[in-house]
Amino acid sequence: MYNPTVARLTCRALLGRRRALILCALPALLLVVAAVVRAMNGADDAVTSELLGGFALATLVPLIGVIAGTGAIGPEIDDGSVVYLLSKPVSRTSVIVTKLLVATGTTAVFSAIPVLIAGFILNGNSQQLAVAYALAAAVGSIAYSALFLLLGTVSRHAVVIGLVYALIWEALIGSLVPGAKTLSVQQWALALAEKVAGSSADVNSSVGLVAALVLIVVVTVGGTLFAGQKLRTLTLAGEE
Amino acid sequence: MSPDRTLGHPTAERGQDVIHNIGYRGYEGPRLGRSYARRALFTQSLRGTYGLGRSAKSKVLPMLLFAAVCVPAAILVAVAALTKSKSLEAGYAEYVLLMQPVLGIFLAAAAPQAISMDLRFKTMPLYFSRPMERSDYVAAKYAALSAALFVFTAVPVLIMYLGALLVKLDFSDQTKGAAQGLVFCALFALLHAAIAAWIAALTPRRGFGVAAIIVAITVPYFLISALQGIALTSDNSSAIGWLGLGSPGTLLDGIQSRFLDGRSGFPDAQTLTGAQGGVYLVVFAALVVCFYALLLRRYRKAGL
Numbered sequence: 214m215y216n217p218t219v220a221r222l223t224c225r226a227l228l229g230r231r232r233a234l235i236l237c238a239l240p241a242l243l244l245v246v247a248a249v250v251r252a253m254n255g256a257d258d259a260v261t262s263e264l265l266g267g268f269a270l271a272t273l274v275p276l277i278g279v280i281a282g283t284g285a286i287g288p289e290i291d292d293g294s295v296v297y298l299l300s301k302p303v304s305r306t307s308v309i310v311t312k313l314l315v316a317t318g319t320t321a322v323f324s325a326i327p328v329l330i331a332g333f334i335l336n337g338n339s340q341q342l343a344v345a346y347a348l349a350a351a352v353g354s355i356a357y358s359a360l361f362l363l364l365g366t367v368s369r370h371a372v373v374i375g376l377v378y379a380l381i382w383e384a385l386i387g388s389l390v391p392g393a394k395t396l397s398v399q400q401w402a403l404a405l406a407e408k409v410a411g412s413s414a415d416v417n418s419s420v421g422l423v424a425a426l427v428l429i430v431v432v433t434v435g436g437t438l439f440a441g442q443k444l445r446t447l448t449l450a451g452e453e
Numbered sequence: 454m455s456p457d458r459t460l461g462h463p464t465a466e467r468g469q470d471v472i473h474n475i476g477y478r479g480y481e482g483p484r485l486g487r488s489y490a491r492r493a494l495f496t497q498s499l500r501g502t503y504g505l506g507r508s509a510k511s512k513v514l515p516m517l518l519f520a521a522v523c524v525p526a527a528i529l530v531a532v533a534a535l536t537k538s539k540s541l542e543a544g545y546a547e548y549v550l551l552m553q554p555v556l557g558i559f560l561a562a563a564a565p566q567a568i569s570m571d572l573r574f575k576t577m578p579l580y581f582s583r584p585m586e587r588s589d590y591v592a593a594k595y596a597a598l599s600a601a602l603f604v605f606t607a608v609p610v611l612i613m614y615l616g617a618l619l620v621k622l623d624f625s626d627q628t629k630g631a632a633q634g635l636v637f638c639a640l641f642a643l644l645h646a647a648i649a650a651w652i653a654a655l656t657p658r659r660g661f662g663v664a665a666i667i668v669a670i671t672v673p674y675f676l677i678s679a680l681q682g683i684a685l686t687s688d689n690s691s692a693i694g695w696l697g698l699g700s701p702g703t704l705l706d707g708i709q710s711r712f713l714d715g716r717s718g719f720p721d722a723q724t725l726t727g728a729q730g731g732v733y734l735v736v737f738a739a740l741v742v743c744f745y746a747l748l749l750r751r752y753r754k755a756g757l
């Protein structure tokens with residue numbers, strides 16, 4: 214199910230060129246902001262929770278998920294070079310699974326680790342907030358990668374659709390409208406953070422832990438299976 | 454240096470080398486010149502942002518987004534009519550700010566289509582083989598993007614204005630508000646089009662351009678909003694105004710609440726002090742000029 218060559222090629226596509234710049238710029242921004250806020254305010258759990266939950270988990274993780282998830286397969290389908298990959302005796306499912314692993318790894322590295330560091334900068338991991346949010350970011354990145362990888366195989370406009378979903382659904386509706394919260398990856402990840410964080414910390418998820426884990430697994434497995442199916446019947450379209 | 458001679462072929466037998474006149478005709482019609490080319494590029498780009506003159510598939514997204522900004526405006530009017538209130542639920546400029554996510558998506562779809570595609574399909578040399586200068590190309594594209602965004606924001610404002618008149622809200626109030634709203638639309642379009650055009654000009658890949666524009670517009674906005682929230686909770690509320698300089702969205706929000714009688718979207722509905730207002734205007738002008746200059750600079754060299 215794991216093909217090292219596909220993994221190497223995907224890694225190179227993801228981390229090469231300017232994509233890597235955005236991937237580095239976003240976490241760097243978070244760290245700079247964390248440092249500035251700490252210098253301005255001192256350590257404060259509420260502020261930490263607001264910055265890590267309101268900015269990092271709501272905006273940063275989905276964005277990095279979009280870039281890594283669609284970037285793992287989108288450009289190849291876009292410029293047609295995916296036929297060289299598909300014509301090799303490698304099962305389509307293992308192509309997808311490998312790409313998912315690479316995308317998940319990239320998203321987790323570029324989101325969970327900066328979140329952890331930012332948490333330590335902000336309040337020195339008091340109430341376990343840094344660990345809680347980093348764990349949430351890591352688990353969220355699995356679901357995001359599967360979702361956006363699927364999107365990359367389904368649509369040529371995967372980046373646009375992914376960004377619309379990430380910013381409007383996750384960042385805006387997911388944090389404002391109560392009903393939409395149960396269907397947002399962000400809230401599922403928050404459920405985990407709620408469990409890990411100290412009891413007096415202000416981390417609230419609208420989904421229970423078990424339900425959240427089940428939903429994450431369903432989305433990840435379902436998305437991967439469907440993406441594999443989609444890759445099996447892929448038709449290459451020309452420029453519009 | 455004819456190769457014939459070196460090989461020793463008899464050249465005299467082939468006769469005189471002549472260019473035969475096979476009936477090509479020179480162009481004798483009017484030469485329409487730079488300004489015509491500029492205008493043509495402007496209209497073509499403007500139409501292109503809404504998918505007009507392109508395939509049916511590429512009309513879907515802009516038209517859906519256009520509906521998405523217009524329908525809530527109509528709903529606001531309907532609510533005002535039903536509740537018989539004295540004013541609309543949202544101010545004109547406030548409405549534009551509320552619609553920012555949709556505007557961002559529209560801009561992110563439009564700018565790479567208008568600008569990156571010329572780089573990708575290498576049509577730039579074709580433009581510049583016409584009597585057209587670099588500055589003409591940049592001016593036409595920037596004007597087209599600004600106009601597209603202005604239309605995109607001004608139409609819902611006009612819908613609200615006409616609706617407000619139909620449900621007999623106060624005429625002078627609404628006219629003043631709508632005029633200020635239109636000024637705000639123009640400011641919004643000028644700034645965002647400059648940023649998006651420059652980003653789109655940096656890359657020949659549409660997907661990358663789309664992503665970069667959305668990220669550049671929304672991430673600072675969310676970040677600054679979060680920081681303003683933190684400044685408010687930590688009793689540091691004088692910092693809110695200065696923080697607002699950090700993103701295009703909050704910059705415009707500050708300008709509209711200070712100069713255009715709008716409701717402030719800042720935490721605690723803070724408005725700017727006099728000094729902050731001046732700085733906001735200076736930063737706004739500097740950003741527009743700066744991004745336009747960067748865009749001009751980008752085309753000084755061919756290719757990437």
